[in-house]
């Protein structure tokens with residue numbers, strides 16, 4: 104039997120009812136074949152971070168971000184396929200420009216202790232430690248994980264001067280999700 108890998112998914116949305124979208128995407132993560140949903144962080148609001156081409160993204164709506172823990176028997180590539188399908192279901196469109204506003208962005212932040220650098224995937228996520236909207240929700244749902252580099256998340260967090268973010272909501276498990284996990 105394939106081992107279960109503990110993975111963390113970063114969720115972000117700043118279009119078309121972001122909070123509701125993050126809620127429903129969390130629901131969908133638990134429905135991916137060969138995946139079990141673990142802890143879900145609070146929902147955090149943050150100003151858009153951009154590449155600098157749009158005045159630090161100030162012309163874009165605020166983001167809602169969260170991090171979800173999942174356990175999966177999928178390969179990282181197959182997990183990415185499943186995440187991109189969920190993004191499409193949320194009407195995600197991609198333009199040639201990076202960091203455009205988006206209905207839903209799902210990034211694989213960590214995949215067990217794996218380091219992956221392929222055409223499709225970079226894991227750990229390249230910007231993992233540089234973003235308060237990733238590190239804070241990740242730290243909220245983990246004790247003191249060690250990253251594949253050997254650095255502990257806490258130590259990395261202590262070294263940075265992140266501005267605290269405001270929590271605006273929590274994941275609300277649906278009744279059907281409860282029934283599914285009880286019968287699993």
Ligand code: A4P
Pocket residue numbers: 114115116149150151152153166168183197200201202203208209210211212222223224225226227228229230236
């Ligand atoms: N890809 C490589 N590694 C990964 C990974 N670990 N997880 C590839 C997921 N995908 C990965 O992604 C482009 C390609 O990256 C994928 O096809 C996959 O093969 P994309 O989602 O189409 O494009 P993107 O999201 O626009 O680019 P990117 O570089 O992923 O953007 P980011 O880094 O996700 O930044 N501000 C706030 N406050 N909150 C946010 O969530 N997000 C962004 C987007 C900008 N500003 C933000 C936020």
Ligand code: MG
Pocket residue numbers: 208209210
């Ligand atoms: Mg992305």
